[in-house]
Amino acid sequence: MEEKEADDKRMDFLKNYTLNSLKLTQDKWREFLAVKENHKLVGNFFDQADVIYPLLTNKDNMKEWPKVVSEDVIQQTHKLKNEASVLGGLIGGRTVLPLPENAEVLEGTSPVCRLSDAIDSKLMHAFETVIIDWTHQISEVLKKDSAQSIFYELNPLPKAEFDFWNDRLKNLECIHEQLMNPKVQKMAEILETAESVYWPALRNIFKDVREGLKEAENVILYLTPLQKRLDEMENVEYSLLPSHIKAVMYTVALTWANSEYYCRPERIIVILQEISNLLILKTENFLGPEEVMRGFHQKDEMLGKIRKGIVTLVTLRETFDQCRLSMDRFFKGKKTKNWEFPSHLVFTRLDAFLQRLQQIELFER
Structure with missing residues (x-):
């Protein structure tokens, strides 16, 4: 028997149950598996999700059972099969x-x-x-x-x-x-x-x-072009981010203007919040908490990095406002649907992070 089969706990269970029930020796089990057809039969029993199902619903196995019992067994077995299928689907x-x-x-x-x-x-x-x-x-x-x-x-x-x-x-x-x-x-x-x-x-x-x-x-x-823009932005050096933010924000506005289903405030707010989270994360990685603390001793270098972070986040804020004020250009003759939702729904976390950077920058001057 291969090592994989030897470690199969299902095989161990079936072997022990069979030998104990029929009062057989280990040699009998080895002889049984030595036959190629038997080995394949056991493998199929484990690999096919409903081998057990026909066994429990076979009416020939219930000839001497009361009708009410056999019907209940069949019903419960079917229910169990369905529940297992649904659970297996959820796992996948x-x-x-x-x-x-x-x-x-x-x-x-x-x-x-x-x-x-x-x-x-x-x-x-x-x-x-x-x-x-x-x-x-x-x-x-x-x-x-x-x-x-x-x-x-x-x-x-x-x-x-x-x-x-x-x-x-x-x-x-x-x-x-x-x-x-x-x-x-x-x-x-x-x-x-x-x-x-x-x-x-x-x-x-x-x-x-x-x-x-x-x-x-x-x-x-409509999200696919935006995903490509964001992939590009994720892979550039931090100092180049501001030049990519405009393209990303314009793509968001075009998605809003052209997608039949994404032109809803609750949808666009979500993706804008996630873009904000991405820029916050990249800024945190660029600055590094330890670097910020060391900045008190290396003031000029750290101050330059903090200012780059502020410029990047402000660029996002300003580009959002530009798109918001010129939404007509994205609709190209169609009836314009403006971003009328409050900006704080998008930028609450980013604004708080930006404010902390501005406070540190002011402190380190």
Whole structure:
């Protein structure tokens, strides 16, 4: 047995359980695994997420069980499978929509899928149950906001905004792909034909996901040029930052003017706060807390660095004001939508940091 397999705790568990249950020796287990087909069978059992599921729902294993017990076992096993799938999706950053119990009847060849047939009430209940679950899951995805990290005072950088929208798009694409599954489409057809009260809810799920996809695609389209500008700015020497700030701020204004979904104060405030956080961080790294303290002994050198920091932060403030006062130029004939939000919503942290630098600069003159 390979070293990897020897360290596999799942294999140890299965071996010990089998040998103890059947009162067998270690040699029997080694003989069992020596057969290539058996070795492959055990590997498949571990690697496939639903090998266990057919085992627990096989009606041949329940012939002597009371009907109520077998039905409960099948129901609970399906519920466990769905919960494991949803959890596995969350761990991977994706939303997994659980399928209804007995979803196999939604295969196109199944007689129950002939819409002229009466649909079993238990099956309809299973459909309606998952629609409630899907509604909650998708609502959780769509209500997430990139501003949450700011609310928690985590001082995020622009990368957080770009990562948020890229992850959101990938997750919504994953959800949309699941909704396009033939089984889900057949389920929708059945609910619509049966005039179920849950059909409008499912229809809204399709609509919300499509709109969410459109929004994420649009936002990423217009954030991509801004991301390139910020990447360039991050990689330049500190003394060159002021020359890049104007290009960054103009790109923010163009995003505001052209993106159908990013022209909202709450969106633009977030990215401007994150840009401010980036410049604060770069200024802190440029100055260095220890360097500032040593500046009392190396006054001229430290004073020069502090003044560079002040110039950089003031440049951001001034460029923001310039864009704000000349917003017409970015809309090019369209109706202008101005930045009417108070500037302190963007620059509270930057202004406080700038004020501290100005106080140190005044003290060290």
